[in-house]
Amino acid sequence: MKYGYFNENKEYVITSPCTPTPWMNYLNNGKYCAMVSNTAGGYSFYIDPKENRILRYRYNNIPIDRPGRYIYLRDRNTSQYWSPTWQPTLSELDAYECRHGLGYTKIKSTFDRITSEILYFVPFDDDLEIWMLSVKNESSEARTLDVFSYAEFCLWDAISDQRDLQYIQNVAVAKYNPQLKAIVYRLFDKSKPIAYFYSDHSISGYDCDRESFIGRYRSEQNPICVETGSCSNAQALGGNPIAATCSSLEIGPNESKTIIYILGITKDESEIPQITRKYDNVDEITNEFERLKQSWNGYLKNLHVNTPDGGFNQIINVWNQYQCKTTFDWARYASFYETGIGRGIGFRDFNQDTLGACHAIPHLVRTKILEIARTQFESGMVYHQYFPLTGLGGFPDYSNPRMKFFADDHLWMVFSVSNYLKETGDCSILQEEIPFVEGSKGTLYEHLCKAINFTENNLGPSGFPLIGTADWNDTMQLHGPNKRAESVMVAMQYHKALLDMGDIASALCIDGNSSYFKTLASKHRNHINKNAWDGKWYIRAIDDDGTIIGSKSNEEGQIFLNTQTWAVFGKIASEDRAVECMNSVRNHLVTAYGVKLFSPAYTHYYPNLGGISTFPPGLKENAAIFCHTNPWAEIAECILGRGDIAYEYYKKISPSTKNDIADIHQTEPYVYSQMITGNDHPQHGKAKNSWLTGTASWTLKAATDWILGIRPELQGLQIDPCIPREWKGFEVKRRFRGTLYDISIQNPESISKGIREIIIDGKSLDGNIIPISNDDKTRVVQVIMG
Numbered sequence: 001m002k003y004g005y006f007n008e009n010k011e012y013v014i015t016s017p018c019t020p021t022p023w024m025n026y027l028n029n030g031k032y033c034a035m036v037s038n039t040a041g042g043y044s045f046y047i048d049p050k051e052n053r054i055l056r057y058r059y060n061n062i063p064i065d066r067p068g069r070y071i072y073l074r075d076r077n078t079s080q081y082w083s084p085t086w087q088p089t090l091s092e093l094d095a096y097e098c099r100h101g102l103g104y105t106k107i108k109s110t111f112d113r114i115t116s117e118i119l120y121f122v123p124f125d126d127d128l129e130i131w132m133l134s135v136k137n138e139s140s141e142a143r144t145l146d147v148f149s150y151a152e153f154c155l156w157d158a159i160s161d162q163r164d165l166q167y168i169q170n171v172a173v174a175k176y177n178p179q180l181k182a183i184v185y186r187l188f189d190k191s192k193p194i195a196y197f198y199s200d201h202s203i204s205g206y207d208c209d210r211e212s213f214i215g216r217y218r219s220e221q222n223p224i225c226v227e228t229g230s231c232s233n234a235q236a237l238g239g240n241p242i243a244a245t246c247s248s249l250e251i252g253p254n255e256s257k258t259i260i261y262i263l264g265i266t267k268d269e270s271e272i273p274q275i276t277r278k279y280d281n282v283d284e285i286t287n288e289f290e291r292l293k294q295s296w297n298g299y300l301k302n303l304h305v306n307t308p309d310g311g312f313n314q315i316i317n318v319w320n321q322y323q324c325k326t327t328f329d330w331a332r333y334a335s336f337y338e339t340g341i342g343r344g345i346g347f348r349d350f351n352q353d354t355l356g357a358c359h360a361i362p363h364l365v366r367t368k369i370l371e372i373a374r375t376q377f378e379s380g381m382v383y384h385q386y387f388p389l390t391g392l393g394g395f396p397d398y399s400n401p402r403m404k405f406f407a408d409d410h411l412w413m414v415f416s417v418s419n420y421l422k423e424t425g426d427c428s429i430l431q432e433e434i435p436f437v438e439g440s441k442g443t444l445y446e447h448l449c450k451a452i453n454f455t456e457n458n459l460g461p462s463g464f465p466l467i468g469t470a471d472w473n474d475t476m477q478l479h480g481p482n483k484r485a486e487s488v489m490v491a492m493q494y495h496k497a498l499l500d501m502g503d504i505a506s507a508l509c510i511d512g513n514s515s516y517f518k519t520l521a522s523k524h525r526n527h528i529n530k531n532a533w534d535g536k537w538y539i540r541a542i543d544d545d546g547t548i549i550g551s552k553s554n555e556e557g558q559i560f561l562n563t564q565t566w567a568v569f570g571k572i573a574s575e576d577r578a579v580e581c582m583n584s585v586r587n588h589l590v591t592a593y594g595v596k597l598f599s600p601a602y603t604h605y606y607p608n609l610g611g612i613s614t615f616p617p618g619l620k621e622n623a624a625i626f627c628h629t630n631p632w633a634e635i636a637e638c639i640l641g642r643g644d645i646a647y648e649y650y651k652k653i654s655p656s657t658k659n660d661i662a663d664i665h666q667t668e669p670y671v672y673s674q675m676i677t678g679n680d681h682p683q684h685g686k687a688k689n690s691w692l693t694g695t696a697s698w699t700l701k702a703a704t705d706w707i708l709g710i711r712p713e714l715q716g717l718q719i720d721p722c723i724p725r726e727w728k729g730f731e732v733k734r735r736f737r738g739t740l741y742d743i744s745i746q747n748p749e750s751i752s753k754g755i756r757e758i759i760i761d762g763k764s765l766d767g768n769i770i771p772i773s774n775d776d777k778t779r780v781v782q783v784i785m786g
Contacts, residue, residue, distance in 0.1 A: 003662050004669070007099075010296070010318045012670040014038045014098040017086035020666035022065040024336055025100040026326045026691070027120060032127040032265065033330065034069075036105050036120050038098040039087035041065035042336075043154065046127060046193065046265050048389035049333060049340025053154040054195050054265060056161065059339055063088075063221075069263075071118060071133055072148040072226045073111070076248075081146075081226050084109045084116040084133075088220035100670070102296035102322050104289065113139040123288045124295070126275055128264025132285055135258075137251040144250055148226050149199065149261055151243040152210060153185050156192040158341045174208035174241035176233070180272050183208055183243045185236075193265050196272050197243030200260040200280040204248055205231030210240035258282055299325065302360045305708060307730040311656030315670075316703055319655065323671045323696040324356030328364075330692060337689045344385035344394060347375060348472070349694060351412035356697030358423045359712075359735070365420055370432055373413065373447050378436045380454025381405045382413070384469075393437065395469075398611070400479045403468040405458075407490040410451035411497045417448060418500040422712040425737055425772065427507055445508065452501055452517070455494050460486035462542055463527050465494055471541075472562065473597075475611030475621040480544025487541050488532045488550075492566035495524050499571060507714055528572050537584040538563040538573075540598070543608050550598065557609075559588050560598040565632035568639050582636055586645070591679040594625035594652045595633050601680040618681025625676040627653045627687075627695040631702035638706035638722035643752030646707055647724045650699070661685065672696050710734050710743060717770040719783055721745055722753045739773040745783040756786030 003023075004014040014023055022037035033049075035042040042065075043057035058066055070088055074081035082091035085107045095110040104121035119132040137143050153174065155161040160168045174185040182198040183206060207213035207225060212234035215224030223244075225231050231246045249257050262279055266272060279285055305316050331349040334340030350372055358365045375383040375393035383393025384406050395404045421427065430445040442450070458466045464486035470476045471487040478485030498521035505513035532538045540550025540560035550560040564581040567573040573581060588599045601623035602613040615622040630653050637646035651657055653676065658669035667673045667690040674689035705711040709721030710732050717736045729746040758765040759782040773779060 001663050002659055005659070006314050006670070009101070011099045011101045012319070012668075014100070015096070017093070017096050017098070020663055022336055023100070023668045024691070025105045026330070027103055027105065027122040027129060028326075028329060029122050029124050029127070030329055032122055032129070033334070034120070034122055034129045035334070035336065036069060037065050037336070038100070038105075038107070039065060039068070040070055040083075040085035040107060040118070040120075041068035041087060044129060044263065045334060045340065048387065050158050050342070051156070051389055052193065052265075053156060053158040053161065053340070054263070056152045056154040063219075067150070067152045067220055069120065069129075069131055070150040070220065071116075071131070072150070072223070073114060073116065073135070074146040074148070074226060074229055075112065075114075076144040076146055076229065079227075079229065080112065082111045084111070084118060090221060101293075102318070103292050110138070113137070114143065114145070119289070121289060121292060123279070124291065126264065126278070127266070128262055128275065128279075130279060130285060130288075131261040131263070132282070133259045133261070134256060135249060135251060136256040137253060140253050142250065142252050144248065146229050147201075147247045147249055147259060148223075148231075149197070149243065149245045150213070150220065150223070151197060151263060153195060153241045153243065155241075156187060158339070162341075169240070170238040172236060172238060172241045174236035174243075176203070176206040176208060176235075180269075180276070182272060182276065183245070184269060184272070185241045185243070193267055194269055195263070195265050196269075197245070198262040198264075198272070198276045198280075199245055199247065201247040203245050205233055205246040207231045207234050207244040208236040208241055209234040210242045213242060213244045260285065296322070299360050301733075302735040303704065304733040305704070305730065306732075307708075308727050311654065312650075312703070315654060315656050316700070319670045320672075320696060320700045320703070321356070321360070323691065324353070324700055325360070327353045327692055327694070327696050328357040328361075332692045335689070335692045338692060342396070344387040345372075347372060347382050347384055347386060347393075347409050348406070348412045350386070351416035352694045353697050354416045355419050356700040358420055362420065362424045362426075365416075366424075366426070366429055369413070369416055369420060369429070370434055370444065373434045373444060374437075376410065376413075376436055376447055376450065378438050378440060378450070380410055380450035380452070380457075382410045382451075383437070384409055398469070398477070400469040400477070402479075403466065403483055405454075405468040406474075407455075407465050407467045407471040407487045408493055410454055411490070411493050413451055414448050414497040414500050417444065418504060419712075421504065421507060422714055423736075425714070430504070430508060445504070448501060448504070449513075452497065455490070455497075456520070460484050460542070461546075462486055462531060464488050464532070464542065465490040467541065470611075473612065473621055475614070476541060477610030477612070478541060478543045478549075478608065479610060480608070482544050484546070485542065485544045488528065488539055489541070489560075489562045489566055491524060491528050491532070492538075492563060492570040492572050495521050495528065495572055496566070496570035498524065503714060525572055528567075529574075529577070532563070533577065537581045538567050545608065547608065549609070556600045556602050557598050558600065559584055561585060561589055561595060561629050561633065562597070565629070565636045568636035569632055578636070578640060582633075582640060585633060590649075591625060591684070592652075593676050593685045594627065595630050595649060596623050596625045596678045597621060597629060598623055601678070616681065618678035618684065620675060623680050624678040625653070627672055627674060627676060628693060628698060631695070631698035634702040635706045638702075638709075638753075641722060641753040643707070643722040644724050646702075646722060650703060650707060653695070653699075658687075672699060704732075708732055710741075712736060713769060715769050716772050717741060719743070719745075719755065719758055719768045719770065719781070720753075721783075721785065723747065725750045725752050737772055737774055739775055740778045741770065741781055742778055743781040743783065745785065747785045749786055751785055754785055755783060757784045758782070
């Protein structure tokens with residue numbers, strides 16, 4: 001069944017409220033974040049979803065997706081009431097539509113000839129969210145409506161809010177302030193910010209206490225105050241504070257009226273009138289909303305593609321870039337799947353997330369790279385997690401107490417900095433001085449060198465990097481008393497990091513360092529090829545007692561995807577081996593819905609493997625389709641020149657292919673999910689953990705840098721497409737180092753890879769790297785494949 005469609009206004013339109021899972025959107029300005037589903041469920045937080053949670057959300061709850069940002073409309077003559085967002089009353093609406101756009105959501109519905117629309121968005125400059133309710137009377141007679149609002153406050157500390165009820169239920173204060181026209185909520189000791197809920201309409205009643213508004217043994221579906229038509233004017237002194245208000249609307253035939261609600265956060269109650277005055281009229285909100293849309297248009301204009309595949313264009317031009325910006329803002333911090341109470345921002349995650357946003361916001365990428373580099377130790381090791389509110393780092397609870405580090409974390413900083421340099425040419429970032437965790441300082445370049453040194457100083461007995469707690473696969477927990485487990489995947493990543501460091505040193509004109517890194521890379525490449533090749537593919541790891549993982553000699557877990565893709569992407573494999581290992585991927589790991597992590601799946605728990613075998617076959621890291629890894633397979637196939645295969649893999653996980661199978665896929669068909677259930681599981685094709693995933697950035701890079709082949713390099717913009725042979729051509733507009741390149745590629749011979757000629761502004765180019773212009777002009781580039 002289809003539940004929606006893409007429209008021409010950069011929106012995904014949901015036409016049925018009962019989607020398989022809540023289909024949500026992120027509304028945020030980088031500090032204030034509001035998550036809202038297609039039926040208005042969700043929560044808000046400020047910078048940190050653990051320490052500064054504003055609205056409460058009940059995960060894994062029945063009914064699902066509650067509470068949220070609710071409006072109730074009640075006909076005073078009939079006492080009938082409903083929610084314009086369907087939830088929470090679940091009334092049968094005559095019409096329903098939710099439009100998720102870039103930074104906003106609009107939910108519109110009709111019930112009993114009353115049409116209402118709610119616009120939700122977060123403005124740029126203030127830490128608040130706006131709900132603008134428009135109500136139209138479509139009938140031929142005057143109507144009197146009671147309009148109720150409802151939002152349930154979290155008690156700031158999201159952990160205590162869930163588990164320390166004997167304390168936290170006694171510390172909150174919420175009252176209605178008639179001078180401010182707002183409900184004001186704070187902790188009694190004033191140790192946290194103040195939240196407020198304002199309405200521009202006259203208030204006939206309010207409730208600040210959840211139990212008073214909902215009633216005993218009821219829920220958000222049937223609050224007693226809505227049922228009876230009036231609030232109880234209850235304050236909250238302890239308990240569960242809420243923001244519930246009641247207003248009256250007299251609406252004539254075909255008349256429309258608007259109510260503006262503002263939910264925000266501030267440090268000082270005296271600031272509330274100034275903020276609310278700014279947004280208490282429709283014109284100002286309309287102007288701010290247009291500003292929001294223009295900002296997103298500006299973000300997207302840095303990259304625009306036109307290919308024969310309309311679904312590809314829709315995802316790349318709008319939703320993939322939008323998801324990349326969202327993951328850049330919040331990494332894996334908080335979603336409808338991540339509770340936001342423990343992870344922080346992952347060091348590995350953040351550095352990968354810069355890859356998909358650097359072309360559009362390089363200045364913000366620069367700032368954040370320098371910020372997160374502060375979580376590196378003098379040894380070169382880094383914290384696995386980073387908490388932006390406090391600036392502190394940390395390790396997760398499942399860390400190996402004897403070896404807390406993750407084998408790959410620190411190397412991702414090399415990749416993000418390399419990508420930033422290729423995109424911007426800004427070598428000055430390498431000279432920025434940044435403190436280490438211990439307090440001493442070093443330039444960013446010195447931080448990168450320390451990362452390399454950490455891997456070189458922590459090799460195992462077989463000559464591969466020690467895995468520590470885990471590598472990219474957090475559940476590859478090969479802990480044991482010998483502290484000897486090794487990661488072949490990280491060995492391959494290390495080789496690529498060494499090559500990148502050689503290029504970075506060359507850019508700084510440090511020839512000695514460049515030679516050192518490239519010589520060391522050659523040594524490790526030879527070692528991997530000698531000791532990790534298993535006949536038709538590369539092994540994955542070696543556990544603590546020396547047992548090989550990912551070998552034909554294993555009964556289960558014989559072939560792993562990541563060491564095959566990184567052998568090609570990381571420039572480890574010879575051409576023959578590259579083809580053979582990727583053919584093995586095709587023979588063993590490709591399913592109808594994507595390429596899975598490994599095969600065969602583990603059928604029971606293996607103590608020596610740890611977390612990877614804790615899941616049933618086909619779920620999560622036990623042979624599921626981990627979408628994050630599929631772009632690496634696409635890149636590897638592009639390097640081999642097999643464009644049809646690369647594009648086949650791209651399409652298997654693309655959101656544009658999920659609209660027709662929404663009941664199978666279940667998560668949003670406009671963004672990527674972390675995981676799709678593998679073919680070892682009866683629910684093959686079911687996705688989980690949408691939105692905040694490294695899949696977003698890596699898929700954008702695979703699609704634009706490798707399939708379309710418009711790839712930033714230190715020397716300029718490389719043109720190297722690897723496309724489906726049936727494509728006769730495509731166009732790309734790409735802004736690179738201040739210059740807009742209008743690129744047209746023709747494929748007259750129906751090939752996948754190869755360039756016959758490149759013409760720039762009428763002049764033929766030697767080679768396939770467009771030299772750097774560093775101007776504001778538009779360059780017209782014509783490319784003939786052949």
